Structure formats: structure tokens, C-alpha cells
Amino acid sequence: MKIATFSVGEDQHIGIMQDESIISLTELSAEEFPPCLKTFIERNNELRARVDQLIEQSENDIVTFPLSDVRILPPLTQPEKIICVGLNYIDHCKETGMEPPSSPVIFSKYANAIIGHNEAVEIPVNSNEVDFEAELAIVIGKEAKCVSEEEATDYVFGYTIMNDISARDLQFSDGQWSRGKTADTFAPIGPVVVTHDEVGDPHNLKISLELNGEMMQDSNTNNLIFTVPKIISFLSQSMTLKPGDLIATGTPPGVGMGRNPKVWLKNGDQMNVTIEKIGTLSNHVK
Template sequence: MKLVQFREKTGLDTSLRLGALVSHDRICELKFQGTMKDLIDAWEKDAEYKSRVERDIAGAVTTRTVSEVQLCAPLTDPEKLIFVGLNYVDHAAESNMSVPEKPVLFTKFNNSIIGSDESVIIPSEVKQCDYEVELAVVIGRTAKCVSEDNALDYVFGYTVINDVSARDIQLTEGQWTRGKAIDTFAPLGPHIVTADEISDVHNLDIRLTLNGEIMQNANTKDLIFNVPYLVSFLSRTITLKPGDVISTGTPPGVGLGRTPPVWLKDGDVTEANIQGIGTLRNRFKGE
């Protein structure tokens, strides 16, 4: 399934609604009151819930086109957004940093989340704004001290993140949070693909274009720390909850690593794509 959150484009009702893509451009609204995180919670507590959702989709009489609604980020209220840095060898090299022996971690917060086709706002303070396409893992079950062998059983699905970064803040202040967790700097979506639809998460083409030009082009087989390792590693000290997001790191080709560097500016458009998951499109605007 490909699951979405959306709002009505017009009218007074601005509440989030849940839906499933039944084709590339049509949505079936789900009979569920709550956010995607609430749905994932319900999914964990009731083994039959997935089957009921599938029956609702199969029995849907009416659908709506994507253009009729306002798609939102498929998750807007995760408890945790955990990002992994330097998780591709060539990206570590272009960043002039050593290949890590353990995952390099940082966090973002819900203030950073926006959806596909929403605008990333570049603060006036930021002069070196960069892009980073990443595979995002959505946790589906409470995970504490899980083994690598069982780790994928705790994954609900996958989506796309653009880990937008202010390099001039990130690399000059001795820590990464202020340069990473900026408002709108975690575009997410356009939907969550449930884990059963991805046969091999470690063999997905991953790319990003800037104004139509390919900037990043790699495959998730090149991850240093793969998904089972990351879920297991994190769960040893941090209880992962349904709806938590682990962003697995970006491949080479970021603006920082180019000669001369390429920094995002007002009017730029990125399209971040992962095979079998979808394309996340965002425009950048100067504050």
C-alpha cells in the first residue's frame, strides 16, 4: 500500500485525512479518524487491522484525484526523527570526513517537516543551503533491544526525505542540530510505501535532481550501515516507537562536495526519487 495524508483544498475543514493511492493519481479515503501515526499505532495493536484497511480499499466505491486535494507529509507528528550522517563511503569522502566506525547521528523535529510540493524556506542567515536525498524508515512496532535478524519485522514502511542542510551553520558551530533542524528543512513524502511492497530495501536506485539536472545518483546497496543494523543499533539504547523515522543518510553528489560548491537559492526545485517509493518535489524560497 501507498498511504498518504491530505487536507481539503477549499472550505473550512482543514483536518488531516488518511488515504491510500489506488493508482498513480487517485486516492481512496480511509475510514480512520486520526493521523498516520495513530494508524500505525492501531496497526501495531491489532494484527487484523491491515486486512481491514485492505478490504476498505478494495471495496471503495468513490475515489478522488490527487489534484483535488492538498497532499501533506505522510507523517506530521512522529515522536522521533533520527538522521544518520556519512552513511555512504563516497559521501564521507566528498565531505572530507572519515568513514565512521559507528553511525553518526543527529535529530530533527516536527517543525522541520513539510510535504511534497510545499516550499522550503531558506532563512536569511543561511548562505550555504544544501540538498540530501535519503531513504527514510518508518517504524511500525515498539522496538527495544531487537536483533538485526528480526529488525525488519519492526519496520512499517519507507518514504523519501530531503535532509536539507545549512552548511555554514552545521560546519562552523561544533554541532549539527541548529544547521539541520531548521523550519521546513525535512521535506518528507509523498507517501509511505508499506514494507511488504519493497522486496529488497538494499537494492533501490536513489537520486536527486536540481532544476532538472541529476545531482545524486546511487543505490541503497552502498549504505555503510544497513537498515537492520540501524534499527538494532538504535534500539539498544533508544526505544523506537510506532511512527518514528530513521533517515539512513545521503549518497554522494551534494552541493558541498562539488567544485565550485552548489548552494540552493530562491526559485530552485529539487526532485528526490527512490525506486519503488516515489518522488518528493520541493521549491526553495528565500526568507
């Protein structure tokens, strides 16, 4: 199931994306499906069954919008936590000149950084070295504390795409990464969240990023150093993961800072991040 948060005029909905259209669950039953994906995630077991039931019962009353008539919004806007894993592809470690870590390298972004599909990434006034990073992001489905690797995927609701935008000059001048990683608009996510059952194995997905039509990153999640279960288990030993939390799993090689000459984002650039079975997240730069 590919679930999107979207708006039609002033009205916000959640719905199921199907090819070039989207079914509004909110129109089917606003009481059961308020336009908030986090609420859906919290009531997942109950509502997933109701989706199929309602669609079957209301076949003639289903409200479907062409994608061209809607605005796709960030699937989640206020997660309790946005957790990111750095240096999680061997070749990315090499291009940054850093040793592969022995355990996951963790940093955070904040909700101010979240934007959606087709929205603009804004270059901050205090940075001249803004970079792109295509990433698979985990969406947590239920509260997880001290879970084992064997049971970790039971706590996954689904997956989405994140572009981990990074101001490299701020990131490395500060001695820690927060300011360079979580400027306004630095966490594009979406366009959908695809449920865990539809994605299947998250460790065999093609992942790529095109900048102005040129392929910059082209890899597969089978190159992750730390797997999805490892990351979830590792984090849950220290913090309680909550429904709707986002965990970005790291970026493959090809980022701007690893190139010669280096490639920094500039006004008018267009980025398209594509992950197999999820879709394409598009954002421009200003």
C-alpha cells in the first residue's frame, strides 16, 4: 500500500496512490481516516483491515483524484524523532576520506527541515557548500524499546525517501553535524510511505539521485553496512522509538563533496531521488 498525504484546494486528505490517481481515504470516512498519517500509523492494525473493507463496500462512492489535481504534502510533518545514520555505505566512506564505522554513526534532524515532493530546498544565507544525499528512510510503526535484531522489522510500518540535504561548510566547521544538517528545508521526504509488506526486503532496492538530469548516485541498498534490523535494534537500546519516527539509513557514493571538482547545489537545480518500489522524490533548489 502506497499512502500519501495530499491536499485538494484547502482540504487535506490521506489516500492510497495508484498509478496516476489517488483514492481519498478521508473522503471515505473522515472520522476513521483523519488527514494525518501519524494517526493512521498509530492505529495501523485496525485501519489496514478497514481500508479494504471500506473500498469494497463503497466501490461506487470512492473519490479518486488525478495526481495532476492534487498537491502532494510531506507524508509526516511532526514526527517525534528524525534520526539519521551517517557513513553507512562503504564507498561513501571512501569518498569522504573516513574509515567505515564499527557501529552506526547517529545524528538528528528536526521537523523544521521537513518539506515534501516538488517543494524547494533553500540554500541558507550562511552556507556556500550545500550537498545532496539520497536515502532510504524507515517509518516506525509501533513503540520499540530494547528490541532484538530478529524482531526489529516487526516494528516497521513502511519506508519512504529522504534527501539528506547537508551544508558541508557548517557541518564540518562546527565539530558536530547538527547545524549543517537541519537547516530549514533540509529534509525532503516522500512522496509516499510504502508499507513494509509491499516493499518486502529493504536490502535489495535500487537507489539513485539525478541532478539536472545527470546521474550522481546509483547504488543498491544491499550495500548498506548496517541493516534495517541492526539500526532499529541499536537505536532502541538507548531510546524508545515511537510510531511515525523517521530513520534515514545513510547515503551511497556520488555526493557532491566526494567529487573532483566538488559539486554544490545552486539556484535552479533539480534533484530526483528514486528508490525501487517506493517512487521518485523531486525537489528544486532556490
